[in-house]
Structures are given as C-alpha cells and as structure tokens.
Amino acid sequence: MRVLVTGGAGYIGSHMVKRLLQSNIDVTILDDMSAGVVNEQHSAFLIRGRTDDVLLLKKIFTMARYDAVIHFAGSTSVSESVVSPEKYFYNNFTASLALLNTAVECGVKKFIFSSTAAIFGSPIYIPINESHPSSPINAYGESKLMLEWALKRFEVAHGVRWVSLRYFNAAGADPQGELGEQHEPETHLIPLALRATYSADQNLTIYGTDYDTPDGTCIRDYVHVCDLCEAHILSLDHLIRGGSSQSYNLGNGEGYSVLDIIRTVENVTGQLAHVKYGPRRPGDPSRLVADSSKIREELGWKPLYDLDAIISHAWAWECRGI
C-alpha cells in the first residue's frame, strides 16, 4: 500500500509517517517545510512542495499508484486565524481543494482529513459528539469546516470516500523520544508551560481567568499525538476495506483547565512554572471536551495515554534541547 502524507514533516504528520512505516506502508511526504522538520531517521520519500501546486501533484500521482491521501498540511493557530483569516482560507481551504480535486482527477479517491474541534465553535453541550451543530467562531474552524463540506460534495459527484478526524487538543510526543512538537513560534499551552518551568525569561501567560468554568480558565481535551495516529491507521484500514465516509471526534473525553495543566506540568517536572495572568485570547471557546464513542464503537479506537503520559512524553522531548 502507498499513501501520500501532506504535512508529513510537521508535528502530527511526522508521528504519522513513523507509524505508517512501522506497518510497512510506503509513504511519500509532500511538505513545503514552512513548519516542518526533516527527519533523517526514516525512509519516507520527501517532496518539497505545496498542496496547491497542481502540476507537481499530477507528477506525484502519475509516477506511482497511491491508495490514499492523508492530509495534514495546513495552518493551525486559532489566534493567528483571527488576525490573518486570508492565510487560513487559502491554506486550509483553497490549497486543500486543489489537492482534493487533483487527487480525484488522478484516480486517488480515499482521503483522510485532519479536521478540528474548532468546527464546533462554542459548544451548546459537552461532551461534543458528531451530532453537535457546527458553528465555528474563528477562521481556522471555518476553513476546516469548508473542506469537510467539499468532501461531502465530492463524494456525491466523484465517488470520493473520506474520513474526517476532528482533533481536540493534540499534545505529547513520540514515547521513543525521536519526534515531538516544534512550532515556530510556539503557541500551544503544554510546551509553553514546560518551558516556563526551566527558563526564567519564559513566563507563561494564562489567557483569561473569568471563563464560566470552575477555576475560571479554559477547559480542553488533550489527546496524545500517537493516539491520533492510531485513529488514522484505523480510518485508513476502514476505507481500504470499503467502509463508508465518516466524521469522528477525537479526544480522551476528559476536560482539563489551564490551571490543571500547569499543576500537572509542575508535578511532572518537579519545578514551579513562572506564570502571569492576561486577558482572554480572541477566538478561544471556554470548554471543548470530546465524545469519541462513535470511533471507539465503529473502529475500535482506544486512546492509550492519559494526561500524565502526555505531559511526561512532551517533557522528555523538551529536555533534549535544554
């Protein structure tokens, strides 16, 4: 089997490539390296390029027969999407549509898409299942939801079969310590909280303490990057065996506040985090917790890692650079 992994040099994509290679699946990575890191340790073929480069895509799809596309490439910061919506609509929708369209034209009709909890906006109930209305409150969520709509239409018109995986908060790192989160600049809570324990000049700002939550800080559902990868493996297997198109919410089903994360970071590292309090960050909903029973029941997904393991693996990765 051969798959094209867009964004395969990025945070989640690189873990996915490692996992696919462990299953002896041939992998080609398409990554523009805007946020990616070259991994010398694995045998995947890396092509530097963008998903809107239709000529390049046609070459890729005609040089070998691909069974599926796993599409990670995109822009991922909620706060950036508030100030630069054009970047999000272009990268996450327009460029993704070019990829989808070219894949279909070249006969590649199985598509696994990295979607997000941000498509739900501010939830009207928790935990959030797949029947929850989609009402994004930022361009990031809107741009991802637009591709979900395109997938549905492409199925009817062109016979594409797809799985859309709505990640809640992806976190953690490869338990073997080969891969981890490396965003530039880093905006995610767990790596920033870890850095705030050992670097005196890296304070963590807590964005908002007046949310309608027990301690006033935002609640999120943190899910280990390797558990997300297992969900992709199950989804690929499902599509290859002729399974129907599906959307699945992916989280551990447990909500943790920003202060819970800081406490766990302090326990794992044995050091206090330097924190300060700031205003709310625009675009942040107060609570996001997943109901993932659909993928557990239909595909047998079982996340292995709890919050302690997520933060311990992220800490081990962070320590490599200290």
Ligand code: UFG
């Ligand atoms: N936070 C802080 N200080 C920081 C960084 C984050 O208080 O320096 C808070 C945020 O306000 C939020 C929580 O920590 O309440 C988590 O923030 P992250 O930036 O780590 O993650 P997000 O929840 O913003 O984003 C994640 C994914 C997105 C996904 C989104 C769903 O990165 O891809 O969840 O809203 F879409």
